[in-house]
Amino acid sequence: MEFPEPPECPVCLQPYESTLTIPRVLACGHSACEACIGRLPNAFPNTIRCPACTQLLKLPKPLSSLPKNIDLLRFSSLLLNEDPPLQPKTANSLQEPKSDSSIFSTAVWPREFYLYWSSWILPENSVSTEPRNSGYNFTDDFCYLLHGCLTKCLRNHDVMSSGNPAEKEEVCLLKLGISIHKDENYCKFKCSYEVKVLRVLYEMAYRERNELDLILHANSRHHGVCKVYGFWYCEDANSVYLVCPKFETNVSMFTDLISDEKGCIKSWAMVGLDICEAVINLHLQGVSIGCFGASCFGMDEFGHTHVDICETLVAIRRFRKMITCYENLAVGLENENLTECLFVSPEAMFGFLKTEGVQIDYTVDVWSLASLLLWILIGEPFAQEMKVYLRYIIEFDEMRCDLFGWYTEWMERTVNLFERQLKPEFIPLSDIFCKCLDFNPENRSPVIELWKSLREVIVKPDVDVLTNLKQGQQTIY
Template sequence: MDEAELPECPVCLQPYDAVSAIPRVLTCGHTTCEACLKQLPNPFPNTIRCTVCTLLVKFPNSLASLPKNLDLLHLSSVLQHRHSPGNKKVISPSSPQANGIDQSVLFPSALKSWSYEFYCKWKKWVLPRDCISIEKVGSESDGGVVCGEVLKYFQSDYVMGCVLREKEHVGLVRVGTFVEGEEDSKFFKASYESRILTVLYGMEEEARNKLRIILNATLRVSNVGKVFGFWCNEDDKCVYMVCEKVASPNLLKCVLKKKEDEDERLSSDEMSALAMFCMEICEILSRLHSEGLAIGFLRVSCFGFNDFGRVYVDLGDVFNTGRRLHMAVRIELCDLGISLKDTLLDKYLMFISPEMLLNFFVKESFKFDWGKSRYEVGCASDVWSLACLLVWLIVGSTFVEEMKCFLHFVANAIKDEKGCDYSGLCMRWSEKIAVVLEGRLGSEYASLQDILCKCLGFDPGNRPVITDLWKCLRELVIKPQFDTGLMLKQEVKNGKTGHCVVLGEICEMVEEADKELMGVIQGKDKNDGAGVELRVNEDVVQGVSRGHVKCTEMKGHLDCITGLAIGGGFLFSSSYDKIVHVWSLQDLSHVHSFKGHEHRIMAVVFVDGEQPLCISGDNENVICIWKVTFPFSEEPVRKLHEKKDWRYSGIHAMAISGTGYLYTGSGDKLVKAWSLQDYTLSCAMSGHKSVVSSLIVCDGVLYSGSWDGTVRLWSLSDHSPLTVLVEDKPGNVGSVLSLSMEHHLLFVGHENGSIKIWHNDVLMKSTQTHKGAVFSVSTKEKWLFSGGWDRTIGLQEISEDVDGMEVIRVGSIACNSTITALLYWQGKLFVGQADTIIKVYQGV
């Protein structure tokens, strides 16, 4: 057989493609590329002379309204695939290899195991994939802190006032990683939303509750960096929490100009400035505590100032500081030559409460005697850290040196594992701090010195509450007798409340979740060999959810697959190669070939009647009817011929209504009804303004889709028109290429890559699912499969509730060729491709 040449434009002689030489069909039926049509002269308004037949035809203002010649695009895609280097020779149906080779592939564990209710709770926090980019990644020794930059403006529909502005810097806090095997990513690609929701769903309920408390609290507490939501990085598959980051001047320059002589006492103005600053921190921490949040440590860089000079807490820095703290503890325990005191104070200037430090060591599997009770991290931990910050601002480097000694003794005592009086150690350290404070403050600020020393106590239950510290600081700014505005109705108790969330624990939560998930994946990889073989075949959707899908390839056609039909225990496939192949549904082996067409077959259907039939139609208006009983006949039992028009030709779609009628959609814009009793033409239904590209029958209604962008509904009883479905918005009209019906919903695939969902005559949802034409859609209950020009099979979940309809993108299956036909049947997904191969996906 001679190698066919690529179809090309009659003007510029360039091969047609979907980008540079798009084939457009004129009203006379001939095709010219879009680029040439733009350059042809217009002798009269809204007219153009066809380059082939030279007739003067109507020419619209917009070239996009002219339908694309999808047949030529199909043919061009197939031929280009043949010419590409490394393309394998086609296997004939009689060849032993034609029965296909099974390839078991592992998906990410528990993919799409979350419920619709879970999706509704968290979808509002999912940020667009293209709104953030990674700007900087810190070193591993620095905790791997990540910063990002906003690429485009984004405003949340749910959170009023939360706006991401272009080129704004944001903090990125990793909350998990979407883990998948190397082979998995080559086969199945989870959608962007699915990656984020899968990571969130993989967390324990307690961890998700902590995240939810943090997200809601940042919206209610002023002067705290907002959390905008979650974003997934395509490169490292990590899911990040995106936090507001405010660029502010150095803390020391705004609060206090350090004197060279640290023994010199602070002036009253300097003490008032310190009091104002720490009062605002007290107010912020108090509000966080009322929301159930406690930090457990404070770092100087966590604080900044907004445009009005008010103190601002950068939550992103708080989270990332927690990661650094984990890294510092591990380095200390591993004796890598970098001490904890140097890391916390010299490098980060971080003040961590004793109970939180001891809890960190416990989580690293170190055991030691807590004494009578184990002190939990809570609101009192922030009191201790804030007191350290205030003492440092008052005393200076002397306090840092004393703190280094304290941390050194604590770390060595823990590593010795011989037991230590931590309470006594802390008491002796606080006594030294009291002496230094007295020399710096003098007797004038005795009340402040007293409460700071109490705040630095070892037992959290004996520390003052944060409102007591706030009152003491306020007296430095305004005398009590003049303080008419002081009204504190409630106090925050110390200790750990039932809903307290320690922000630093988020970092550890992420690391533990990653370890567990990696352990599951690694354990699964080790047992893959035997485990897959023992599994029983199951539904493809269940296979995706569990993580295992099997793909079988059926080879035998010599050209692009155009249609699939199932009936009588067989799969029927039509192709441009003018042959209908019959395959056994038991073992997917090739059974027979119907050869009777002289032109490309465009569609195939099965009639389940007294006499089972297979009916196929080609692009020259010939319909062949085949008997589906053993032995299969070599010739069709009947051939029907549609009336030919020199301008329009070809059957593009077929559908069956029981055993009564065969419906055909053709290039002449008509839908024809053929009687299956005597094989005569019963009627022709007109109304479409272009090629009728797809047909389906459901619940007494015939649906017809056309290149004119509309779907028409016809009554099966008298073939009268019922209604027309078309979107009202101008410029959104795209050729209809595929239809599917499930219950009361109609799914329409368009040439522009969108899928529209209709209920009766109401457009419920429109999604841009593919990059290019959607040649086929198939449904199974709430699941929607779609495929087209971009060589991917989209998997989406359709959910309905009182608030409307939601289309959840679960993921996509990557294919090596354009998808031209999809058919779901008894748990299997049959996929016809332009490269002559039929693939069958099913769960295992």
């Protein structure tokens, strides 16, 4: 003969009783224990969803103002007080509910947050990663990219970015966070794939999440910024990743190519034009990277240059780690390969060193961009000068030297290296680079001015279609 079971809370599944699991009646008529009602996620301020019928209900304060369900308490007490032989009780039938909120649903974010970010979550089995060594430490891979490929074609409803990524397309993955919650092993509910992704995003600092939002929307609106497919959760690493397409080459390949080529200035200017356009498109979306390196610009199969978001973010992480981990930063710079490092403006460097009173804007990208173009053209001599510059910026406070005077001399040496690579007719090009490398950010030229100067190397002003069109418009109007 089967005996009736006592009524239980629909959330924690514990039988109702008068001390720990007091049933409270909600406005819709359903009941849940007082402890669970207090821990239910708030869809909107002072509201909850009924765990039984999912209606939105007003949440009174205090919770004890909700009426007790006397009938459920009486019925439960009758069944729980029966003789043990008539109704054997399981070991956990009267288990005290855990006071920690982790036994309940961890979806504590607002509904607007869910609707906004859930559209960027990739399907669970959409990415396959390359195998790693058995001793691989997943907690140390924030400064490295994970590589893999798509296992299915992502349709428009699966991914927010423009275009339909094809199956077997190679991708790179940037680690955003680890999905770990205290006492997760003792949770009564197993978090879904979607919840694990959203929890990492929700626990990010507001500034980091806002920057991520800018990157996501910049990628789909303009040429020159690599696509971002979305977020993917890796079960093995228990981590959430940002998924982007993988580029086979980056602009560092042009250093040897241009140095071996006759008449290399025009080839170099062509590369510079593409890079400038990619950065301009970022600025149009309100995104400033802060510093660029050779690995930050990837090239697609058509030879077009794109800002590689994953490579850029991981390069910044490496540089920040180098600054924080090396006791002697000068030694750390000697151990770094500059092609994997960044070209960092003075004010950006002070920002990395957490110097107070430093303001960062789009001009830091101008400085970094000009330095990258000089490195592509000049090569190793400029790399050595860059190491000298970084070492001095780091140590000048201890030496108490005239930073501005030293920087002026350093910039003159750099420009001299540049002018040696130029033919006489291109010497005026050095003026725009002097402005881009100016110590004072307010004196630097915008990226569009650098773009115009590089364009004049390829197309003379008297035969430039854009110039003629502008002159024609001025004549007409």
